Amino acid sequence: MPTYNPPLRDMQFVMHEVLNVVDELKEIPRHADVDTDTLNAVIEEGGKFASQVLQPLNLSGDTEGCVLDKTTHEVKTPTGFKDAYAQYVEGGWAALSCDPEYGGQGLPIVANQCVYEMLNSANQAWTMYPGLSHGAYEALHAHGTPEQKKKYLPKLTSGEWTGSMCLTEPHCGTDLGLLRSKAEPVGDGTYKITGNKIFISAGEHDMASNILHLVLARLPDAPKGSKGISLFLVPKFHVNDDESLGERNPVFCTGLEHKMGIHGNSTAQLSLEGAVGTLVGEPNKGLQAMFVMMNAARLGVGNQSLGLTEVAYQNALIYAKDRLQMRSLSGPKAKDQPADPIIVHPDVRKMLLTAKAYAEGGRAMSIYCAMLLDKALYHPDEKVRKDSDELVALLTPIVKAFLTDNGFAATNHAMQVFGGHGYIHETGMEQYVRDARINMIYEGTNTVQSLDLLGRKILGNQGATLKKFGKLIAALVQEEGVNEKMSEFINPLGYLADQMTKFTTEIGFKGFINPDEVGGASVDYLRVAGHLVFGYFFARMASVALKKQAEGSTDPFYTAKLQTARFYFARLFPETASLMRTARSGVANLLETDEALA
Amino acid sequence: MPTYNPPLRDMQFVMHEVLNVVDELKEIPRHADVDTDTLNAVIEEGGKFASQVLQPLNLSGDTEGCVLDKTTHEVKTPTGFKDAYAQYVEGGWAALSCDPEYGGQGLPIVANQCVYEMLNSANQAWTMYPGLSHGAYEALHAHGTPEQKKKYLPKLTSGEWTGSMCLTEPHCGTDLGLLRSKAEPVGDGTYKITGNKIFISAGEHDMASNILHLVLARLPDAPKGSKGISLFLVPKFHVNDDESLGERNPVFCTGLEHKMGIHGNSTAQLSLEGAVGTLVGEPNKGLQAMFVMMNAARLGVGNQSLGLTEVAYQNALIYAKDRLQMRSLSGPKAKDQPADPIIVHPDVRKMLLTAKAYAEGGRAMSIYCAMLLDKALYHPDEKVRKDSDELVALLTPIVKAFLTDNGFAATNHAMQVFGGHGYIHETGMEQYVRDARINMIYEGTNTVQSLDLLGRKILGNQGATLKKFGKLIAALVQEEGVNEKMSEFINPLGYLADQMTKFTTEIGFKGFINPDEVGGASVDYLRVAGHLVFGYFFARMASVALKKQAEGSTDPFYTAKLQTARFYFARLFPETASLMRTARSGVANLLETDEALA
Structure with missing residues (x-):
């Protein structure tokens, strides 16, 4: 089985000796206090988590893969993945470079970059779960309404919930202008979304209690092509006002792809059957938000x-x-x-x-x-x-x-x-x-x-x-x-x-x-x-x-x-x-x- | 599932319009009668066999793989492989370019080359079984004793038996000079061979009634390094004088490798436990024979x-x-x-x-x-x-x-x-x-x-x-x-x-x-x-x-x-x-x- 030794010295060389990141960060008020020791400590701890917790699960995760229960639509990830994720959340790693306003640690992206390199070395398939979540965090942080941010960002920041990007459909990947999923306004500000998505990485799994799907779909009478696509937030479980989880939303995993690699990540086919979501960003400008x-x-x-x-x-x-x-x-x-x-x-x-x-x-x-x-x-x-x-x-x-x-x-x-x-x-x-x-x-x-x-x-x-x-x-x-x-x-x-x-x-x-x-x-x-x-x-x-x-x-x-x-x-x-x-x-x-x- | 259309026109172009192989073959007495129509007919039929019989088994063979029964040491190849091989033997494909003296059809290697390209297009993993056999045929044909040729070549030619090349050991692949398998003379002209071989393609399977292993091993007092290696023929089943199969020789498959690809081919770990074999070529000159x-x-x-x-x-x-x-x-x-x-x-x-x-x-x-x-x-x-x-x-x-x-x-x-x-x-x-x-x-x-x-x-x-x-x-x-x-x-x-x-x-x-x-x-x-x-x-x-x-x-x-x-x-x-x-x-x-x- 492979081993992994975090390349801390080379990361430190690049950060401190080549790019002088601490000096550069001093010009940015919110990062002015970040010093060499802090960055070194973060990557050292990140390296330990990667090499000690994730690396041992990489080969076994590949062998075991993910399993879908077709009656419950639930996906079981490889042995150890869920526990490792709990440790990740517990260690505050999900929150590392997130906005303190939503519970993040507010560290610079430079730190996150180094940590993620090591997570990927140790276990790419596992790292895609928090990786996709972080992408969803960024899209919501940039384009979500104040209500959406308040309701969803703290749990995405902590990592208690994860996110997914639902773009691809069987007939369109690169050419999102062709997509067919539909969003019907319910009248209360929400939308019922119907369609089939494929290749949704981390689209269904057992590692978090809720999954926030960011879904591209078309509003009624939307212009054809890529200028008629809107972005919606579709939670796996609705979230009550007291932040407890409510009803299951009908966004179901109907199949997992058999892939060449990244077996430990669940690549889901998702069926949205009138799943209720809220608009992220402006109508018909979903691609900008998704970008x-x-x-x-x-x-x-x-x-x-x-x-x-x-x-x-x-x-x-x-x-x-x-x-x-x-x-x-x-x-x-x-x-x-x-x-x-x-x-x-x-x-x-x-x-x-x-x-x-x-x-x-x-x-x-x-x-x-x-x-x-x-x-x-x-x-x-x-x-x-x-x-x-x-x-x-x-x-x-x-x-x-x-x-x-x-x-x-x-x-x-x-x-x-x-x-x-x-x-x-x-x-x-x-x-x-x-x-x-x-x-x-x-x-x-x-x-x-x-x-x-x-x-x-x-x-x-x-x-x-x-x-x-x-x-x-x-x-x-x-x-x-x-x-x-x-x-x-x-x-x-x-x-x-x-x-x-x-x-x-x-x-x-x-x-x-x-x-x-x-x-x-x-x-x-x-x-x-x-x-x-x-x-x-x-x-x-x-x-x-x-x-x-x-x-x-x-x-x-x-x-x-x-x-x-x-x-x-x-x-x-x-x-x-x-x-x-x-x-x-x-x-x-x-x-x-x-x-x-x- | 992929499809396959034999590239007959391009093969004909190369053979007949670029290389003029028929004219070249006319200079070779045993191939002087080979004409354009014969070559075209062979590749056309070969293409049919490849596309109709082998191609449909390629993806399923990859999914299914080979299975070893650890108690009997027998290997089951993917569904359909055995039947396809029976058709291959029946169609005379194994004998295509073999020596007529041993039942071969005596066609030029040019024909075999084209047929094998198509077999490989259709199903590389399957084609390795007859491919390795043909290599064994060539080594025996070049270096076998008259007795060995008489006893083994007809069945290798027809394809009823297959062959394997047993070179690699856990600690040596490229550097065969390091190999450790031993051959002890029994005194009756045969040798008892002991050792462990790995990565033996087509080393054990259920497609033929006998397997002729060509095994590299060291004689007692052989010089060190690559100049002390001899080649032995070790049949899975001994062959009686009446050509019927005799006792099982102790050359056992103890494991199959889990590989990146060619899942349909059995990559065997073989344990030779005093398996009885005969020398092929001269003592200590096994590498030349194997070459x-x-x-x-x-x-x-x-x-x-x-x-x-x-x-x-x-x-x-x-x-x-x-x-x-x-x-x-x-x-x-x-x-x-x-x-x-x-x-x-x-x-x-x-x-x-x-x-x-x-x-x-x-x-x-x-x-x-x-x-x-x-x-x-x-x-x-x-x-x-x-x-x-x-x-x-x-x-x-x-x-x-x-x-x-x-x-x-x-x-x-x-x-x-x-x-x-x-x-x-x-x-x-x-x-x-x-x-x-x-x-x-x-x-x-x-x-x-x-x-x-x-x-x-x-x-x-x-x-x-x-x-x-x-x-x-x-x-x-x-x-x-x-x-x-x-x-x-x-x-x-x-x-x-x-x-x-x-x-x-x-x-x-x-x-x-x-x-x-x-x-x-x-x-x-x-x-x-x-x-x-x-x-x-x-x-x-x-x-x-x-x-x-x-x-x-x-x-x-x-x-x-x-x-x-x-x-x-x-x-x-x-x-x-x-x-x-x-x-x-x-x-x-x-x-x-x-x-x-x-």
């Missing part, structure tokens, strides 16, 4: 793959040092053993370092995004709020798609290090691959993310936000340009940043003439953008490590960081050369293929 | 992924035309529908075309290799036999690794086209991904293949065999160099062929100084070599298609082939640019990482 939840969820999905990347890497590393097989090509290394540990082989190291670099780059980028979210929400300067919001909007599709593509590659590499043993369920490595696979699909496929990035976030404002990020890179290049030790990192980064401007303009121009050109380039473009961001953070991390060494530090952590950055620029970053070439090849080689795809 | 089987198996594994690539592509194509979701970026295409079919989206096409190009390139390469095997075995000219043997030895690790890496990418793309529905078991798409994953591991991991290619097959003879393949490319470039319509295919191919020589020399030189440099470059090198081979075959196929069109053909098949070739060169082939860059980055960025991998 709050979806943006958070997209960063959350990237974080799931970051977690899997880290834990898969850790276990592959242990195995590579332990497994004796063949000799090094340059002569025996473990002469007293019958064979060398497989970590002597260059390609085994390449697979390990790929996973490690993806984890470390992803961690830096994700914590950076969390810090931007903290600023976007509560920084006193409006311009900082706006800039932060725009930057995180730009980075969100990259986090979602780049980190999940990387996570799939990384978990596959980690599994490959195990050879045939990686294919066996009991080692736990193939589960990481199966679990990681969904992250490339849900909350908007990675193709959809690439169109969001290139079409909306970049070309949609003539590259203005991209230029903001470009300025950060330019500043770093200028600062470090004369530092010879940094040249191996700064040169390729600066070169790609220069190319990126031209590359973007080119595609923008082609897309202006033929919009399909954007769709023909976007997936490759997103990966190039991902490397630009990773390159920026690896250069910053390398710069910090070099400074520490110059100051006399002999901590092997900094040597390790430099080795990983060097590997990253030499072995992963050059992928951009081919990606730019294929992205530039034009859409005709995809669209003029009717006979080939006949 | 016959392993080389065939490596081509067979590439063929498994080719099969999965094709069937996954077919189903994704159907879905992409059927699923309505969003509008084309360049305006609605299906105006009478609520949304466009997703095939209008450039990236969906890219995913489909990637799978299609990998299937078609893989098919051409695999049939070519089969033809080389036919020549290597029975061509009357010794030089042709030798050249063919060397060329297929060069191509074998490429087929194994390149086709299985491609197959994993292709099945993942096909699954991605299904969006969330691809993650659901019942659509069958995620099974293709899980099944395809093992192909990158077993019969020598893809890293091992890359070392075999670069270290042994290329640098081992100073690039002599590679030069032979290079001559084929040079001839094509010369022939087509003046044909303007071919320039989009020939130019990049010729350019890569030129670079390849320099690239190989460089690595060879670095490897001479530090052997680890070979291990640091080999995986990227193999993918470049794979594209060189695919590029060659796509150029040849494009050349044929252009000629047919010049002759007046309006068959959309040729238009399709040109579109696929164009896509291949524009979108997949350019990967070589990055691969050469990373391969050239040197092994230091992998090996000087002790702190990073601490």
Whole structure:
């Protein structure tokens, strides 16, 4: 069975040495008191919960799965899940970064980001239950009426109740404009909702006493398409004025999906049979309200793959040092053993370092995004709020798609290090691959993310936000340009940043003439953008490590960081050369293929 | 549930229009009578068997899996597997390319290659049972004593009995030199074999009345390491002189692995408890004897992924035309529908075309290799036999690794086209991904293949065999160099062929100084070599298609082939640019990482 060791040192490095989050948070009144010790204590305790409580349930949860009782419509989660959730609520983890007005601890999102990475490493399927709840919390917090907030937010904050996102229907996922669920006004301000939803993660379970479903449906006479969709709050059990639970609402789980992975999470088919709900946000503007939840969820999905990347890497590393097989090509290394540990082989190291670099780059980028979210929400300067919001909007599709593509590659590499043993369920490595696979699909496929990035976030404002990020890179290049030790990192980064401007303009121009050109380039473009961001953070991390060494530090952590950055620029970053070439090849080689795809 | 339509037209195109196999076979006396109609009839019937008998058992076989009765040590295969196997034997499929001396039909390996591709498309897990048997047939045919051949080959040929390859032990897979199973001479020419084997595909099942295990073990006083391993034939049931089955031999299945995929195949843990066997080949030269089987198996594994690539592509194509979701970026295409079919989206096409190009390139390469095997075995000219043997030895690790890496990418793309529905078991798409994953591991991991290619097959003879393949490319470039319509295919191919020589020399030189440099470059090198081979075959196929069109053909098949070739060169082939860059980055960025991998 896999093990898990929370990467506290690397999180602390990113927070305190690279991003200086405590200083940044000091500018935000509600986080001004957050200090290094507090953040370190939170992640240390979070790491204990993840590794001691959740990790032991991951493999068994996969084996056991969820079970639906078709007569009661109740779902039993795998053994131990319910108890672990009770401990989670008891420990106050659900409330960590929630609003104190509703009982939250009010800690910055940066803290939550690190804790969630560890929960995901330990058990992605389990973590989806509180993860979806937190998304529901955010949507209600942003768009709920004062009555809804008062009635529901405290229990979502504490975690006593959970939430779900009910978007998908059998005939529509990406294209929510097609959805058919109906909401009929009852006349008392409530609505009766009827329809069938599928793929509802954490849609039914036995871990909390109530579930608050956020449901997309159409009002009578709503405009067609995506402009006629409204958002409703549909509780599993109605809530009485004294906060006790009332009648069961007819929103029933009618089936659970048999999936490739995340078996421990119940993926429910829900039948709404005149279930009573209340409107969240304005009529016909449900998608806007839901987008709050979806943006958070997209960063959350990237974080799931970051977690899997880290834990898969850790276990592959242990195995590579332990497994004796063949000799090094340059002569025996473990002469007293019958064979060398497989970590002597260059390609085994390449697979390990790929996973490690993806984890470390992803961690830096994700914590950076969390810090931007903290600023976007509560920084006193409006311009900082706006800039932060725009930057995180730009980075969100990259986090979602780049980190999940990387996570799939990384978990596959980690599994490959195990050879045939990686294919066996009991080692736990193939589960990481199966679990990681969904992250490339849900909350908007990675193709959809690439169109969001290139079409909306970049070309949609003539590259203005991209230029903001470009300025950060330019500043770093200028600062470090004369530092010879940094040249191996700064040169390729600066070169790609220069190319990126031209590359973007080119595609923008082609897309202006033929919009399909954007769709023909976007997936490759997103990966190039991902490397630009990773390159920026690896250069910053390398710069910090070099400074520490110059100051006399002999901590092997900094040597390790430099080795990983060097590997990253030499072995992963050059992928951009081919990606730019294929992205530039034009859409005709995809669209003029009717006979080939006949 | 997925469907499957045998790609007969494309197989016929490769065999008859590109490779002219009938003409090539005319030079081989035992195949001189094989004509186009015979080959077409064989693959047509094979396709029917695959699509009608095996395909319907694929998803159910995955769901049901194999069950071991721990008291009897007998394994029950999924419902329908045994009946399908009886039909397979009855239809004479097992005997297709076997030696007529032992009851075989004596058809060329080219025919078997096409049939096996289709069997693999329909049901990889099932196909492994006859596949392993055929490997055992080949090893016995090459290395068995006359008595062994007489006693066992007829039943292996007919398929009444099956075979297995018993190599792996818990502590050794790649490094067979470490194996511990022991063989004690009894004194009557037989041996008592004791040991534990794991990961034995088709190692125990209910589909045949007897199983012939080919077992690697050590004789007393055998030299240490890989030079002290001998090969033994250990039947599940002893065979009496009258060919009836005798006593049960103590080779027992003690467990079945729980695997990521290929659930329909029984992956057995075998305990040999003084099981009686006979020596195959010479003492201590078991690895050489087993290599016959392993080389065939490596081509067979590439063929498994080719099969999965094709069937996954077919189903994704159907879905992409059927699923309505969003509008084309360049305006609605299906105006009478609520949304466009997703095939209008450039990236969906890219995913489909990637799978299609990998299937078609893989098919051409695999049939070519089969033809080389036919020549290597029975061509009357010794030089042709030798050249063919060397060329297929060069191509074998490429087929194994390149086709299985491609197959994993292709099945993942096909699954991605299904969006969330691809993650659901019942659509069958995620099974293709899980099944395809093992192909990158077993019969020598893809890293091992890359070392075999670069270290042994290329640098081992100073690039002599590679030069032979290079001559084929040079001839094509010369022939087509003046044909303007071919320039989009020939130019990049010729350019890569030129670079390849320099690239190989460089690595060879670095490897001479530090052997680890070979291990640091080999995986990227193999993918470049794979594209060189695919590029060659796509150029040849494009050349044929252009000629047919010049002759007046309006068959959309040729238009399709040109579109696929164009896509291949524009979108997949350019990967070589990055691969050469990373391969050239040197092994230091992998090996000087002790702190990073601490």
